[in-house]
Amino acid sequence: MTATHPPKRAETEQSDIASTRIDSAEVLVTSPGRNFVTLRLRTRDGVIGLGDATVNGRELAVASYLRDYVAPLLVGRDAHAVEDTWQYLYRGAYWRRGPITMAAIAAVDTALWDIKAKMAGMPLYQLLGGRSRRGCLAYGHASGNDLDELLDSVRAHLDEGYRAIRIQTGVPGLESVYGVASSSNAHVGRHGTTSRYDHEPARRSSAPVEESWDTRAYLRHAPKVFDAVRAEFGPELPLLHDAHHRLTPIQAARLGKELEPYDLFWLEDVTPAENTSVLRRVREHTTTPLAIGEVFNTIWDYRELFEEQLIDYVRSPVTHAGGITALRRILDYAAIYQIKSGVHGPTDVSPVGLAAALHLGIAIPNFGIQEYMKHSTETVEVFQPTYSFVDGLLDPGAEPGLGISYDDDVAAAHPYSRAYLPVNRLQLDGSMHDW
Missing domain, CATH: 3.30.390.10 (Enolase-like, N-terminal domain)
Structure with a gap:
C-alpha cells in the first residue's frame, strides 16, 4: 500500500x-x-x-x-x-x-x-480591532435663510434623533449661501425640478452657478445666529459650524474668538487649506476647537498640524484620503496628539464610503464625531446599506464586509448627468473668492 x-x-x-x-x-x-x-x-x-x-x-x-x-x-x-x-x-x-x-x-x-x-x-x-463604542455619534445639517427657518430646521433634526447639529444660515444682503438648504440655488434638480438640497446641492448645468459673498456681513451675522440658537436650545446641545474656507487667518481668529461664548463643538475649514501654517494665527487668538481636512488627501497634509497641535479634528473621508488603510494611519498619528476623527460625510460620499467610515470609526480609540446627511431614497435603493441610525448614533451593522450591496438594475435607471457645485464671487467687485 x-x-x-x-x-x-x-x-x-x-x-x-x-x-x-x-x-x-x-x-x-x-x-x-x-x-x-x-x-x-x-x-x-x-x-x-x-x-x-x-x-x-x-x-x-x-x-x-x-x-x-x-x-x-x-x-x-x-x-x-x-x-x-x-x-x-x-x-x-x-x-x-x-x-x-x-x-x-x-x-x-x-x-x-x-x-x-x-x-x-x-x-x-x-x-480593525473590534468595537470601541456602542455607536458613532453623528451630526446633522440644520440651516435656514433666516433665524426662524434655522430654528425650525434644528427642531426637525432633533425630532429625527440627532444629538449634535451643524448650524448654517443665510447672510442678510446675500441672495444665496452654499450650505443653506433653502438658498435660491439649492433646489435645482436633474431636469430643472426642485429637489432636497441634502441630496444634491449641485446644479445639473453646463457651468457652475455663481454666488455672491460678503465676509464682513457674514462676520457680523454669525455670532447673532449662535446667540439665538443657544437661547432657544440651551447650553448642552453640541453645535458645529462650517466657514467653507472663506476667511483670512485674522478673520478666522476673530470669528473663533467671538463664538467662544457659545461653546462650539468645532469651527470647520476657517481658511483655505493649501497654507496650513496660517492656522497658527487662528490658534493664538481662540480656544474654539478647529476642524479641517476634508480636501486633504494624504498623511503628509497633516504633519505640521498634528505636531504643532493646530487642530482638534481630522475631516478627511475614507473616499478621498487613500482608503481605510491610509485614513487609519492618519488617525493613529492624530491620536498621539489627542486629536480626534470628524470624518467628512455629506451625500457626495456614497453609502459605500460612509459604511467604510463607520467601520473605522467604531473601532478606533480617538473617534470624535461622524457627519451624516441622509442619502436620497433612490441612492439607498442602489446601494442597499445595512448601517443604522438610532438615537443619534450610527452603527455599521453585523453583515460580513462593509454591509453594502449594489443593485445594477436600479443603478442603470439613473444615468450620469454632469453637475457642478456653485462658485463664489465677492459681492463688492465680482472677483473670485474661496468657498
Whole structure:
C-alpha cells in the first residue's frame, strides 16, 4: 500500500491564493439623486468588494483613472494583499497624491477590505480591532435663510434623533449661501425640478452657478445666529459650524474668538487649506476647537498640524484620503496628539464610503464625531446599506464586509448627468473668492 501524504504547506497556500485572486474590476457610474463612482472587484471564488471613488464635480476623471489605468493592474492580484496593493498603487506611480489618484486608491483599498472581511465572515470593524463604542455619534445639517427657518430646521433634526447639529444660515444682503438648504440655488434638480438640497446641492448645468459673498456681513451675522440658537436650545446641545474656507487667518481668529461664548463643538475649514501654517494665527487668538481636512488627501497634509497641535479634528473621508488603510494611519498619528476623527460625510460620499467610515470609526480609540446627511431614497435603493441610525448614533451593522450591496438594475435607471457645485464671487467687485 502506498502512503498518502497531506499536501505540502506551500502547495496549500498557493491554492488558497489562486482562489482569492481578483478576477474582474468594474467601474460603475450612476446618478440616483447625485453622481457616484463605485469600484466593484470580484475574486475567482465570486466574492465581491465595493469601493467609493466619487469626487464631486470631477467624477468621470476618477472613473477614467480607475478604468483605464488601475483596473488592468488589479486582475490576477491576490485580494488579500491589501497593504502591498496600496503601496503598489501609491509608490508605483510617479505622480502621487491629489484627489483623483487618492480617490482611486481609496476605492481599491476599501473594496479589498470588503472582500477580506466577507471571506472572514465578519463585519469589517472586527478586522480593525473590534468595537470601541456602542455607536458613532453623528451630526446633522440644520440651516435656514433666516433665524426662524434655522430654528425650525434644528427642531426637525432633533425630532429625527440627532444629538449634535451643524448650524448654517443665510447672510442678510446675500441672495444665496452654499450650505443653506433653502438658498435660491439649492433646489435645482436633474431636469430643472426642485429637489432636497441634502441630496444634491449641485446644479445639473453646463457651468457652475455663481454666488455672491460678503465676509464682513457674514462676520457680523454669525455670532447673532449662535446667540439665538443657544437661547432657544440651551447650553448642552453640541453645535458645529462650517466657514467653507472663506476667511483670512485674522478673520478666522476673530470669528473663533467671538463664538467662544457659545461653546462650539468645532469651527470647520476657517481658511483655505493649501497654507496650513496660517492656522497658527487662528490658534493664538481662540480656544474654539478647529476642524479641517476634508480636501486633504494624504498623511503628509497633516504633519505640521498634528505636531504643532493646530487642530482638534481630522475631516478627511475614507473616499478621498487613500482608503481605510491610509485614513487609519492618519488617525493613529492624530491620536498621539489627542486629536480626534470628524470624518467628512455629506451625500457626495456614497453609502459605500460612509459604511467604510463607520467601520473605522467604531473601532478606533480617538473617534470624535461622524457627519451624516441622509442619502436620497433612490441612492439607498442602489446601494442597499445595512448601517443604522438610532438615537443619534450610527452603527455599521453585523453583515460580513462593509454591509453594502449594489443593485445594477436600479443603478442603470439613473444615468450620469454632469453637475457642478456653485462658485463664489465677492459681492463688492465680482472677483473670485474661496468657498
